[in-house]
Amino acid sequence: MALRHDADSLYFDFNASTPLHPAVVEAMLPYLTEHFGNPSSAHVFGRRTLAAVESARAQVAALLGCAPEEILFTSGGTEANNLAIRGAVAGSSRRHILTSAVEHPPVARPCDWLERQGFDVTRLPVDGQGRVDPEEARAFLRGDTALVTVMLAQNETGTLMPVAALAGLARAAGALLHTDAAQAVGKISVVVGELGVDFLSVAGHKLYAPKGVGALYVRRGVPLAPVLLGAGHERGLRPGTENVPSIVGLGRACELAIQHMEAESARQRRLTEKLWVLLSGHIPGLRRNGHVEHRLPNTLNLSFPDVRGSTVLANAPGLAASTGSACHAGTETPSHVLTEMGLTPGQALGAVRLSIGRTTSDEDIGSAAEMLVTAYRGALAR
Numbered sequence: 001m002a003l004r005h006d007a008d009s010l011y012f013d014f015n016a017s018t019p020l021h022p023a024v025v026e027a028m029l030p031y032l033t034e035h036f037g038n039p040s041s042a043h044v045f046g047r048r049t050l051a052a053v054e055s056a057r058a059q060v061a062a063l064l065g066c067a068p069e070e071i072l073f074t075s076g077g078t079e080a081n082n083l084a085i086r087g088a089v090a091g092s093s094r095r096h097i098l099t100s101a102v103e104h105p106p107v108a109r110p111c112d113w114l115e116r117q118g119f120d121v122t123r124l125p126v127d128g129q130g131r132v133d134p135e136e137a138r139a140f141l142r143g144d145t146a147l148v149t150v151m152l153a154q155n156e157t158g159t160l161m162p163v164a165a166l167a168g169l170a171r172a173a174g175a176l177l178h179t180d181a182a183q184a185v186g187k188i189s190v191v192v193g194e195l196g197v198d199f200l201s202v203a204g205h206k207l208y209a210p211k212g213v214g215a216l217y218v219r220r221g222v223p224l225a226p227v228l229l230g231a232g233h234e235r236g237l238r239p240g241t242e243n244v245p246s247i248v249g250l251g252r253a254c255e256l257a258i259q260h261m262e263a264e265s266a267r268q269r270r271l272t273e274k275l276w277v278l279l280s281g282h283i284p285g286l287r288r289n290g291h292v293e294h295r296l297p298n299t300l301n302l303s304f305p306d307v308r309g310s311t312v313l314a315n316a317p318g319l320a321a322s323t324g325s326a327c328h329a330g331t332e333t334p335s336h337v338l339t340e341m342g343l344t345p346g347q348a349l350g351a352v353r354l355s356i357g358r359t360t361s362d363e364d365i366g367s368a369a370e371m372l373v374t375a376y377r378g379a380l381a382r
Helices: 022-032 044-064 077-089 105-116 134-140 163-172 244-280 309-314 336-340 345-349 362-381
Strands: 071-074 096-100 120-124 145-149 176-180 199-203 214-218 287-289 299-303 326-328 331-333 351-355
Touching: 022 244, 044 071, 044 199, 044 244, 071 077, 077 105, 077 145, 077 176, 077 199, 077 214, 096 105, 105 120, 120 134, 134 163, 145 163, 163 176, 244 299, 244 362, 309 351, 309 362, 336 345, 345 351
Parallel strands: 096 120, 096 145, 145 176, 176 199
Antiparallel strands: 071 214, 199 214, 287 299, 299 351, 326 331
């Protein structure tokens, strides 16, 4: 069964956050109780927690296909993105950054901040399926481009970006490449060597690990300046006493992802296709947003015709899902991601993101489809 808040609720918002896997909780418990030492301490209590941190580092590295020493632990994806983006350009004489117009705020806002510090930031457009065109990116690369930062999987639509192609272009131009892979890691194969990236961000709570922990892959030999200042933790790049229980949880979650990813990815793709067929068969004009093939297997972004997505979800209180629209003082603003893809404001306001996870069943898909069809018809009749 899917994660339920009560007997009548279905959770279809796994892109927002995932539940802790029971095996992750089990791995964390000793470090929440008996193993409390500071990993920087030389005595046995510190050595025990340091060993746990290093074991988790190796587990994260195994999932990403890199060396353990290329993994830095952070407080989450937001910090990892800030460290990569701001730290990569801190000592560079190059003053140009290339990003996309559909980045998540933890990438978009650091780029905005750097722009205010005098950097020139180019925001690449996306096509109607939400993807950046590598050839268009090539045209915008310059001799002073310091960094290209484009997410691996778009959080609203699930569309996968051509990061490997972008990394090759960046390298040829002498620039570094960072990708926010928070939505992708644990759902699809993410191997840093195949992508060719210099930096890659991970968020624990997107792959059944705790909130408040993440990781940053930093390719060996690539310069990076710290953003936070303090003691010499994490090779002096991320100061602060390590969050040992959560780091252990992240490591175990990565280990589980290696074991189950291939089969689970195929199962979730089948379920989202089933949900699309059920809904589109009962709702004429239902629009599917994002790339049909190059996408996360668990994500379905749909625009319901002639209604607002928020109204549809309000009519389906037993279904936990999300819209991409922002609501301020009672006024909804359409998702900029969808409008960048060419959707009208009305189509964007009609969008609902449905994201499933490891505990979603065939039965849940049928129930969700029934709820949404009923909710849509009710919204249309208002």
